[in-house]
Amino acid sequence: MGAGTEPDGSSRSDEEWERFLRESVEGAADSPKEPSARAREVAKRLRAEPGRDVERWRSYTPARPKRRTGWYVVGVLASLVLLVVALAPGRTADLLAGGEEAGSPTPAAEPTRPTGDEPFRGSPAASWASGAEGISMPKARAVGWMSETEVERALARSRDFVVRTNLDRAVLRGERPEKAIALINPHQKDVQDLLGTAFRSPSEDDDPLLLFSRFQPSRTRLVGEIVKTRGELTYREGERGALQVTADVTFVYPVTRADGGGDGEIVRTIVRRELVLNWDDPRKVITEPGTFSIVSYKYDMTNGGCGTPTGYFTPPFGTDRPAGETGPEVDPYDRSIPVGRGASSGDECARATRS
Template sequence: MSVVGDQDGGSAVPDDEWERFLRESVDGVADAPKEPSARARVVTKRLRKKPDASQIWPGHYAPPRQRRRKQGWYAVGFLASLALLAVALFPGRVVDWLAPGGEATDTPLAAETARPTQAPPAQAPEQPTLKEPFKGSPAARWADGAAGISVPPAKATGWMSTRQVAEALGHTRDFLVDASLDPAVLRGEHPGKAIARINPHQQDVQDYLSTAFRAPSKTNDPLLLFSRFDKARTRLVGDVVKTRGRITYQQGDRGALRVTTDITYVYPVVRAASGSSEVERTIVRREVVMDWDDPGKVITEPGTFSLVSYNIDITNGGCGTPNGYLTPAFGAERDTGAREGREIDPYDRSTSMEERMGKGCGVATRM
């Protein structure tokens, strides 16, 4: 019996076996060995030398698929372990994640770019503390300070170019910061920087400003534009004020850039006495409308605006005779606002200021 040799010294198929294979294959007999052609022998030789992936039949990929399934189960097990660890280490946070709506109650909110359609969802009431002064409040998810004042993209409007509009919007936010977030002003100091941004040639407004700090009244109340606390009575907790709101603009009279600001500020406070720890919150929603006038049509000064209107809605800041300061109540002394019995959600920004104004004091549904 002769044997077909392999030049590389590997095993070979005997000639008589290949002859029988070829003969029985022609006769229709399965499993009969046949003599391969020269090309078949070359292929056989190549397979023995280099069994790369391109020469393997598709059915040979089953083991890798099995490995991927095993890896998938390993991944599921790993994630499950992480979930159990999260529950063990941060049970409160996990409860927040599973709250109605599927969103964590401490996840920061995106900037407000349009009026909301509804009030923030209800939460379980929690007592604020010196460490967590916004605990139990929707404001816990609001941005800090100026970051919560949303400024829209600039485009040429009225007499202003795109660049000038962008500058005016930036100066507008600076005014809001100087008037309602500056620590010195919040301590009751005179808001000189903010006032300097108001057109000095607007006589009615200048008369209001000169009277408001000397003899505050309902019509000449500094709180219409500025947030101030009497430092002998009240002090802020920490240095963070939560804010939420937006700036919008359009063309106004005589080609002016008319800018409207609608911002809610949340101030955590305690009594001024040393060691005070009872935290309350004062919530101020203020709308200020201003014109950045064309100096060719209106007498003004560079970098200043003319006031068009200003409105305010205050929760736990005093609801009696104006004294020029926000006057929060603490504990049992808190004013329930039962004069009219109207319920107000101070965090609800879905209603306009026009709807809020002119209805007197009310009962805050949450603080």
């Protein structure tokens, strides 16, 4: 047998055998690798089996199983990240930019200053209705001596009184509210006495502000044409079969200095009124057709001044605001508190927690 013998019995030449040894030592790129002892044993056993294609078995590479777990986890994580971005884009941007540490509190929004074009900016009243639209009306039904139609008419006139006393531009400028006064029973002596004195010599007991919203035109000017409102009218049967109507309405007035001085500061005077009216049966109470009697009246007010009554709201501008206010803090937009709990009186001014 020569230097090398092939499986079919043919022999290699000495030159081929020498080249084979040299390339094996130097590691030629296409030189065959010597199989391991385990591989040689398996190959020898397979050759003995009839019909076995050894070369084909050695060259077959089985398909790798699809590993879904890794991509599935990545997909879930990506979905969570997208959800966080959608729910809190600002927070995510801050974290990615390194401007805010995880878990640190989000800074509170800075207060927004009102302007002449947007006098309700930064106020809860910005989303309220304007004027009479903010005063809701109940569905009418027959009560006491009145039919359903008469109750509906009385409710409309009751709202007219609220509008004329708190939203009429002339009344807000300090003019005498003649149209509103015409709706009050002229035979109700205590109220007529109040009306006869209040506009001439306002005092704590006889103050037109008890029923009417007024600003002194030489001092205060309304900003814009809109007053924001929120409230409602309700009714029930009162004494002697009267239709008793209760109005509970909050008014927000944006005002500024009449002379345009200062830095254009805008103050919002907030007034909440509760007014109870009786539409009496003329067979039982002396009254005039189309008029009502006033059962009670009270109001809460913030940013409207306090102290000696002048007959006008006097919003504090700039240095006019008392230093070291000692009055109670109230939220003028909290309508769950009964009217009268947060009223400014005497020298003690209620302080609004927001306006």
